[in-house]
Amino acid sequence: MSKRSRSPEEVLDALDDSDVADEVDRVRAMSSADVDRELAASGEDAGTIGAGASEVFERAVRRRTEVLAGRPKREPQRKSVRVWIGASAMAASIGLVAVAASNPALLGLRSRAWDTAAKARAVAERARTLRERASEACEKRLIVECEAALDEARALDPGGERSDEVRALRQRIGAAAGAHSNAPGADP
């Protein structure tokens, strides 16, 4: 067999990326009627999708106005949490692999260390996704969903609970619970 530098996963990624690029060109060249037909063929209601655009656009304009007015930006905060969690997971993974690999006596544990590192990375990724979901739920005032996602993330990654963003979300949940209990007719 000839020597190849690409792994099967890289080949799949390259084929998928190239197909998406072709698909973008194909759909861009279509007439509006063809796009509607294509959507209908995949079970979509083109009318509903088109009608929803104005609401999305208005949301986009609000966001644009906020940013241009220089209001506080949420996105960088979220990114900093992401970087923090990612860095912790990477440090843990590299540490585990380095310890297992540096000692010949531990060579037998190599595969296990590898699996542990991979598992740690997957867990950190899952916790990060849950915290992002919690943040989005809180933005939409879905407090119960927000808290549930945060609790699930805490079970996976207790250290992440100390981040500023998670603390801010917990405070919002607490404030919402307080407002609910003070509301007229709320359960004592």
Add this chain to the structure above:
Amino acid sequence: MSPKQGMDEILRAQDWSGLRKRLVAVARSARMPHSRAVELADIVIVDCCDPQGRPWDPTREPDLARHALRLLGNLVSAERRKDRVRRDPRNVAASSELGSSSATPAQILDAAERRAFDERVIEAARARLSGEIDERVLDLSLDGIDKAAQQAARLAVPIEEIRRARDRVKYALRAAIDEEESLCLSAAGPPKKS
């Protein structure tokens, strides 16, 4: 009129309804489920207007649809990668951790195992392919020639035939990866409970 107001008016004048339909059509054809396809389309629309996102600049790209669809293509590709890493974090962890120039014996052994795994996957995928064109498409892809048009030109075969062959190659590769991974897992035994 300030530049901001000017851009606001340009944005308002665009056909967002038609654009949203095109975005969803591309995401759906990339096998995204309905809800995710709509979500990605909306992320792109917001990004096109958001000065902190990937704002559309008509002076650099006069065609909003081209800009937006390119963003969507990037999102779809990133989404697929993320999904693959989520299913098997080892693929990425391994390549990044084994890339050091001062590799230890354990790392060299790991890299060799990984190469052997890759070769088994390629052979298993090849065994799943039936036609000569499929195999040649796989070979070209392994050699870095991965655009359908390039492959069609190299093999002197109509592009539609190449697209069908690519779908079969992708299916065979995914199936072979899943098969090899489950074999590795069963050889390693059940995970120990802590």
